[in-house]
Amino acid sequence: MRQHVNPLSKYFQEIESIPKIEQIFKNSGLPTHLDIGCASGEFLFQLAEKNKNWNYLGIEIREKLIINAKNKLKEQSIDNLYFIFGNADNLLKNWIVQYPDRILKSASINFPDPWFKKKHHKRRILQAEFLNRLALIMSNQSLLFIKSDVEELYQYMNSLISNTLIFEKVKNKNLNCLETFNPSKIKTEREKYAISKQLPIFQAVYKKIINL
Numbered sequence: 001m002r003q004h005v006n007p008l009s010k011y012f013q014e015i016e017s018i019p020k021i022e023q024i025f026k027n028s029g030l031p032t033h034l035d036i037g038c039a040s041g042e043f044l045f046q047l048a049e050k051n052k053n054w055n056y057l058g059i060e061i062r063e064k065l066i067i068n069a070k071n072k073l074k075e076q077s078i079d080n081l082y083f084i085f086g087n088a089d090n091l092l093k094n095w096i097v098q099y100p101d102r103i104l105k106s107a108s109i110n111f112p113d114p115w116f117k118k119k120h121h122k123r124r125i126l127q128a129e130f131l132n133r134l135a136l137i138m139s140n141q142s143l144l145f146i147k148s149d150v151e152e153l154y155q156y157m158n159s160l161i162s163n164t165l166i167f168e169k170v171k172n173k174n175l176n177c178l179e180t181f182n183p184s185k186i187k188t189e190r191e192k193y194a195i196s197k198q199l200p201i202f203q204a205v206y207k208k209i210i211n212l
Helices: 042-050 064-076 088-098 118-123 129-135 151-164 172-177 191-197
Strands: 034-035 055-060 079-085 104-110 138-148 167-168 202-208
Touching: 042 064, 042 079, 055 064, 064 079, 088 129, 104 202, 118 202, 129 138, 129 151, 138 151, 151 167, 151 202
Parallel strands: 034 055, 034 104, 055 079, 104 138
Antiparallel strands: 138 202, 167 202
């Protein structure tokens, strides 16, 4: 079940101080993937364990989930994974200043909260300003992955990304040729749930084509 957290709350205006990439990862030269809304982090734990050729960052706005993920990370010898608590948009604003280099090779937004009511659409994680900020820390030709089990939300995200002209959608026939953060095709917990309930899954991949 999705747990609603209002990202516009004043509580999330304070952001976590993030160390430099060189301090976070053992090998900071590896390509870095950002998962926005990583929940409990199980998806990223599996990725980091199976694919040592990438570094993984996870952002989650539900503080308890991040605390649990960080405690679990301390118990395991995984040096290519890091979790961050907070409002993703506020974190990106800080990163643009802190990390002038384009540190991300790819990013994913998997099954975000749909915020069905129109008056709540402003709470959706993907907004035009957010997308522009995300693009600023992504290298050219980097990839953006989206997934949702809500068609209306998927159409909204797809339209927003396509209209920026910063990204172009990757055609399905080209997907197998891409080097991605998830070569083993590991599924998120929400995706496993959607499959078990025979819910439709809408997804797309975009490539950044314009440097800002």
